[in-house]
Amino acid sequence: MKMKKSQFREDAATYIQMIHLLNEYNPGWKIILIGVLLEGIFPFIAIFLSSMLLDALYSGRSMQEMALFVLAGTGASFVTAILRHLVTKKKNIMWWGMQHRMTEPIMTKTMQMDYEQIGDERVRTLRARQDEYRKREKDVFERFLTQLEILLTAAVRMVAAIITIGPFFAKQFSKTARTQETLFRIIAIVALFAVLYLNRRSVLEQGKRRLAIHKEHEDENRLNSYMMNEVVLSQKAGKDIRIFHQEPMMEHYGDQMNANWRRMTLQYAKNDVCHFGLQGMLSSCVGGIIYLYVAFCAYGGMITIGNIVRYAGAVQQFIQGMTDLFAGWSRLHHDRMQMDEYLEYMGLQNKMKKASRPVSLTDMENPEVEFVDVSFRYPGTEQYVLRDVNVKISARESTAFVGLNGSGKTTFIKLLCRLYDPTKGYILLNGVDIREYEEAQYRKLFAVVFQDFKIFSFRFGENIAAGEKVDEERAMDAIRRVDLMRLYNKMPDGLNTILNRDFSETGMEISGGEAQKTAMSRAIYKDAPFVILDEPTAALDPIAESEIYSDFHRIVQDKTALFISHRLSACRFSKDIIVFCDGRIVQQGNHEMLISKDGLYRQMWNAQAQYYK
Numbered sequence: 001m002k003m004k005k006s007q008f009r010e011d012a013a014t015y016i017q018m019i020h021l022l023n024e025y026n027p028g029w030k031i032i033l034i035g036v037l038l039e040g041i042f043p044f045i046a047i048f049l050s051s052m053l054l055d056a057l058y059s060g061r062s063m064q065e066m067a068l069f070v071l072a073g074t075g076a077s078f079v080t081a082i083l084r085h086l087v088t089k090k091k092n093i094m095w096w097g098m099q100h101r102m103t104e105p106i107m108t109k110t111m112q113m114d115y116e117q118i119g120d121e122r123v124r125t126l127r128a129r130q131d132e133y134r135k136r137e138k139d140v141f142e143r144f145l146t147q148l149e150i151l152l153t154a155a156v157r158m159v160a161a162i163i164t165i166g167p168f169f170a171k172q173f174s175k176t177a178r179t180q181e182t183l184f185r186i187i188a189i190v191a192l193f194a195v196l197y198l199n200r201r202s203v204l205e206q207g208k209r210r211l212a213i214h215k216e217h218e219d220e221n222r223l224n225s226y227m228m229n230e231v232v233l234s235q236k237a238g239k240d241i242r243i244f245h246q247e248p249m250m251e252h253y254g255d256q257m258n259a260n261w262r263r264m265t266l267q268y269a270k271n272d273v274c275h276f277g278l279q280g281m282l283s284s285c286v287g288g289i290i291y292l293y294v295a296f297c298a299y300g301g302m303i304t305i306g307n308i309v310r311y312a313g314a315v316q317q318f319i320q321g322m323t324d325l326f327a328g329w330s331r332l333h334h335d336r337m338q339m340d341e342y343l344e345y346m347g348l349q350n351k352m353k354k355a356s357r358p359v360s361l362t363d364m365e366n367p368e369v370e371f372v373d374v375s376f377r378y379p380g381t382e383q384y385v386l387r388d389v390n391v392k393i394s395a396r397e398s399t400a401f402v403g404l405n406g407s408g409k410t411t412f413i414k415l416l417c418r419l420y421d422p423t424k425g426y427i428l429l430n431g432v433d434i435r436e437y438e439e440a441q442y443r444k445l446f447a448v449v450f451q452d453f454k455i456f457s458f459r460f461g462e463n464i465a466a467g468e469k470v471d472e473e474r475a476m477d478a479i480r481r482v483d484l485m486r487l488y489n490k491m492p493d494g495l496n497t498i499l500n501r502d503f504s505e506t507g508m509e510i511s512g513g514e515a516q517k518t519a520m521s522r523a524i525y526k527d528a529p530f531v532i533l534d535e536p537t538a539a540l541d542p543i544a545e546s547e548i549y550s551d552f553h554r555i556v557q558d559k560t561a562l563f564i565s566h567r568l569s570a571c572r573f574s575k576d577i578i579v580f581c582d583g584r585i586v587q588q589g590n591h592e593m594l595i596s597k598d599g600l601y602r603q604m605w606n607a608q609a610q611y612y613k
Contacts, residue, residue: 014339015332018144021346025105026141028094032149035087040156042080044164047313049073055306098141105346106130114350115419116379126345133338140342143335151328157321164314168303191289196319199282200326206275207330210268214334217264352421352439357432359441367429367445367529367560369393369416374425376415384423385411387583395529398561400571402601403580409564410451412580413532416562417446447523448532451564455515457502460488461495464521470495471525478521481555487514524555531556533563568605577601 022029049069056066110118110127117123133139138146231237231250241250291312297303303311374389386408393399401409414420415427418434427434434442455463461470464478475495479488491497491508499518501507510518523531563570571577572591579587579594579601587599594601 011329011333011336014336014343015144015148017343018141018339021105022141022145026094026098028090028097029145031087031090031094032145033152035084035091036149036152036156038080038084038087039153041160042084043157043317044160044314045073045076045080047164047310047317049076050313051306051310053306054309055304058305095142098145103139106342109346109348112350113348114352115414116352116421117348117350120379123345123348126341129338129341130345140335140338144332144339147328147332147335150324151332154321154324154328157317158325161314161318161321165311165318168307168311191285195282195285195289196322198278199323202275202278202282203323203326203330206271207327207334209271209275210331211334211337213264213267213271216267217260352418353435354439355436356438357436359437359445362430364445364529366395368395370428370431371412371415372425372428374415374422374427376411376420376423378420385583386415386422389425389583389585391578391585391588393560393562394576395560396558397576398556398563398574399576399578400574401562401564401578401580402566402568402571402604404600404604407580408583409580410534413448413450413534413562413564417448417532418442445528446530446532447526447528449516449519449523449534451534453516453519455499455510455518457498457500457504457507459495460491460497460499460508460518463499463518464495464525466522466526474525474527475521478524481524482517482520484514484517484521487517520555529560531559531561533561535564535566568601568608 049072052069052073053066056069106127113123130140133143231241231253241247295308370392371389374386375384376386377384389408389412401412403409411420415422418427418439421435429437429442429445459470461472461475462468464475465471472495476488479485487510488494492506498504498507500509520533523533561574563574565571575590577587577589577591577594578585579599581600587594587597587601595605
């Protein structure tokens with residue numbers, strides 16, 4: 001396979017970008033450069049020592065001189081060995097630190113990118129593949145540095161070999177030779193370059209085949225990762241597997257996973273055995289040619305016995321270095337797809353408008369929001385989820401959103417919180433387009449409990465405060481207001497109790513209802529002007545639900561309260577009710593007004609009420 005110049009430039013450009021990122025996030029990687037230098041020149045210490053000793057022996061040098069050569073060589077080897085040990089120790093520390101440090105940029109990137117990008121299919125694929133690479137093998141930086149180290153070590157060996165043997169060949173081809181010598185040299189050179197070409201071709205073909213095998217089994221590898229992480233090791237999946245007797249199906253997919261691994265491993269092994277065997281044979285041929293030529297020169301009295309060892313050894317190092325160089329570059333090229341995906345992910349640009357207008361005190365104390373002709377469709381889709389929405393939400397009042405599943409209620413909340421921008425129309429905060437506000441400041445207006453909220457396996461207090469610093473008085477007030485004292489009293493370490501057992505064997509498992517109340521306490525602790533609850537009582541029992549709604553105004557106090565609920569009995573506590581259907585607002589008013597009119601709200605109310613008669 002012939003590598004085109006454009007491909008070479010693209011490879012080099014990618015590797016330079018990777019080095020820039022390493023310099024930024026893990027500058028300690030440069031320790032490998034010292035290791036590369038030591039590993040590259042170490043073999044030549046033994047080559048030069050053996051050469052000098054043989055020349056000294058055949059030239060009849062004194063024992064004192066030979067002893068001096070031995071001591072010098074031994075000392076050089078000893079110093080080099082110590083340096084290699086120290087560098088290896090530093091490298092191990094660097095490798096360990098890199099495994100943790102290099103996850104930081106991708107975590108930071110993920111947290112800082114627009115929320116709408118997180119849901120983009122391409123972005124999710126890029127992110128998932130980075131996780132797959134890290135779990136299945138080494139991450140992209142570990143693989144890059146490993147191959148870069150091999151490649152640079154090979155380059156140093158080749159340079160050292162050229163410096164060692166270069167003067168000899170220059171001298172040989174600068175003087176007039178007999179016809180036999182000239183013919184022998186030409187044959188040797190042609191044979192040498194032919195073998196080197198075949199060796200290079202074998203290395204590149206091996207890399208090409210490995211890449212083809214990887215792509216062939218890419219989807220199968222995803223199945224393997226899914227089986228291990230989402231099925232075999234999943235506690236949630238374990239319940240369904242046992243209740244629905246899914247073991248045979250899982251065993252079928254498990255057998256398929258093992259068959260995939262075996263087939264892929266055999267393909268890799270066949271490819272490697274074939275090419276490694278060929279490369280070994282070609283390297284032996286190169287060595288044989290060089291040894292034959294050096295022996296020819298020695299026989300003619302052109303070089304000493306010691307130089308035979310020196311030049312032959314240098315040439316062998318050159319051949320080994322060239323093989324490693326081709327192999328290292330081929331593996332780097334094989335891994336370039338992973339690097340390109342990583343760089344593509346890190347290079348994603350936020351699309352939402354970034355403004356700098358601060359949120360004023362008036363905005364915080366009396367926030368009035370208005371949707372004006374708002375329509376929205378999710379990125380990458382053609383269907384509108386919201387259409388021509390016009391509505392005002394008054395400050396310090398409670399508003400309920402009801403409607404059938406998929407009618408646009410949760411999407412309305414996401415737009416309000418500016419997780420997405422409207423496709424058409426605009427949203428105003430006290431008469432100002434919300435896109436004019438500084439994004440982080442604007443979001444401070446909202447405390448939201450989404451239907452798919454997340455409770456982290458951290459300290460109880462950290463989950464409530466949404467941070468490491470916990471104001472105990474505020475946390476306890478939030479706990480009392482959502483009736484979580486019974487749970488709190490069972491906690492061995494109070495607010496410092498670790499939730500769940502993902503990271504701690506002594507962590508405390510909590511129920512779905514307790515988790516939902518914890519999420520509500522987090523919203524209360526934030527003390528934001530808007531409190532938004534999406535299905536806030538879905539996991540609560542009827543008594544707990546009744547307590548939440550009967551004390552709803554005490555819980556949210558004087559905040560602007562918005563909540564989504566399919567239980568229409570909860571809406572009676574709201575001053576305003578907004579009814580969604582197919583992405584449009586079809587009704588608006590209080591409970592008495594809506595129940596007195598024929599419409600979707602009364603239909604839904606009657607459908608639920610019949611089960612309580």
